[in-house]
Amino acid sequence: MIGTESKKQEILKAYLFRHACKVFDPNKKISDEDFDFILETGRLSPSSYGLEPWKFVVIQDAALREKLKPVTGGAQGQLPTASHFVVILARQGLRHDSAHVIKMFKDIHHLPEEVVQRVCGFYKLFVETELENNDRLLFEWASKQTYIAMGNMMTTAALIGIDSCPIEGFDNKQVTSILQNEGIINTNDFGVNCMVAFGYRQEDPKHPKARQNLDEIVVWR
Numbered sequence: 001m002i003g004t005e006s007k008k009q010e011i012l013k014a015y016l017f018r019h020a021c022k023v024f025d026p027n028k029k030i031s032d033e034d035f036d037f038i039l040e041t042g043r044l045s046p047s048s049y050g051l052e053p054w055k056f057v058v059i060q061d062a063a064l065r066e067k068l069k070p071v072t073g074g075a076q077g078q079l080p081t082a083s084h085f086v087v088i089l090a091r092q093g094l095r096h097d098s099a100h101v102i103k104m105f106k107d108i109h110h111l112p113e114e115v116v117q118r119v120c121g122f123y124k125l126f127v128e129t130e131l132e133n134n135d136r137l138l139f140e141w142a143s144k145q146t147y148i149a150m151g152n153m154m155t156t157a158a159l160i161g162i163d164s165c166p167i168e169g170f171d172n173k174q175v176t177s178i179l180q181n182e183g184i185i186n187t188n189d190f191g192v193n194c195m196v197a198f199g200y201r202q203e204d205p206k207h208p209k210a211r212q213n214l215d216e217i218v219v220w221r
């Protein structure tokens, strides 16, 4: 059993180790076991109403990565070199009567029928009031949650010595159309939100970690 102090040190070390890695060592591949472990912490991430509004598309096909490169300015170094490259999709149209919402409440959370009815009622109200029953707001709400899974996966990777880079520098319409043409995405159900590359660094980061101090970002009352 690792003591709390050394656990804290290990976690802090991982946070300092993690940086937005621009280029990976193309010869070093993450083992299946390690990558499954990273994905598992994405899977176990929390989500509002437990709806898990995400899908992780792991793009290992070099030709598909090549297609994405011209429209993914923020991953010029990562796309060709990452051991694993993930496009994170967020769910569209998560209304109370959608197939996914019903599946989650019934088949995944195994809620009894009367509880499903009650939760669906709360959820319907939430979508109508907070999200104005608006498709775009619904998608943005789902998208925000995907960052929790992405963050967890990057931290997990860092804890086991694997580098990563979160990526939002891409032309969403073009990436979506490429994934649609490949038969990967059905835009009635999903939209593209972000990407994350994993691998092993080619070289150490050029700059020390730059962050504001805690007292600049925390307010106590």
Ligand SMILES: Cc1cc2nc3c(=O)[nH]c(=O)nc-3n(C[C@H](O)[C@H](O)[C@H](O)COP(=O)(O)O)c2cc1C
Residues within 6 Å of the ligand: 018, 019, 020, 021, 022, 073, 074, 075, 165, 166, 167, 168, 169, 170, 194, 209, 210
């Ligand atoms: C949502 C998000 C999108 C980002 N998009 C890109 C990107 O497209 N390309 C890139 O190289 N880095 C990207 N970054 C990395 C940030 O630039 C980086 O995290 C930030 O400068 C802090 O540096 P550090 O992560 O190395 O500590 C992104 C980070 C986040 C959280």
